[in-house]
Amino acid sequence: MRGKAGNRRECGRGLRVIAAFKLLKACSLIGLGVGALKLLHKDVAAIVEHWINVFQVDPHNHFIDLLLTKLSNLDDRRLKELSAGTFVYAAIFLVEGVGLALQRRWAEYLTIISTSSLLPIEIYELARRVSIGKSVALMINLAVVGYLIFELKRFPKHTPKRINDSEDLSTRRQNCKAAKDFAP
Numbered sequence: 001m002r003g004k005a006g007n008r009r010e011c012g013r014g015l016r017v018i019a020a021f022k023l024l025k026a027c028s029l030i031g032l033g034v035g036a037l038k039l040l041h042k043d044v045a046a047i048v049e050h051w052i053n054v055f056q057v058d059p060h061n062h063f064i065d066l067l068l069t070k071l072s073n074l075d076d077r078r079l080k081e082l083s084a085g086t087f088v089y090a091a092i093f094l095v096e097g098v099g100l101a102l103q104r105r106w107a108e109y110l111t112i113i114s115t116s117s118l119l120p121i122e123i124y125e126l127a128r129r130v131s132i133g134k135s136v137a138l139m140i141n142l143a144v145v146g147y148l149i150f151e152l153k154r155f156p157k158h159t160p161k162r163i164n165d166s167e168d169l170s171t172r173r174q175n176c177k178a179a180k181d182f183a184p
Helices: 004-011 014-038 044-054 062-072 076-101 105-128 132-154 169-182
Strands: none
Touching: 014 076, 014 105, 014 132, 044 062, 076 105, 105 132
């Protein structure tokens, strides 16, 4: 017999939201890595200039000039390194996202460790130069770590019940509904 806490854990949306966020980041990084590989043996600055003209962006903008300067220094070796790094990072996000979607406890620990390990760098970068993007990223990562720690403390020894082959989706939905009906 399952308790109310187990049902609430099964119906929780927080882990699913974090899992979806991690999977979205993984897909974005995979796309970025593939895009970097497609730029191999090409003039990256010329391609970016083409897209600047297509989108009618002011080519004399300070940020565009900075972007073009940085991209002109990209060679094939550096593009391969960047794509390899994005694929590794995407793999980590993919493992975290799938593990959290399946409500695996190890995924919660992995996400806490991997996200927390980058917090000092984010804080340093924010202290060096404050920006809204860096602030938002830091707040999201702090919220993710805080939520996962809260979940681990709220359900200290419970692991999510696995669905047996005999238990179908409708039974699981009924259990979730029952948990909501009995919740205070």
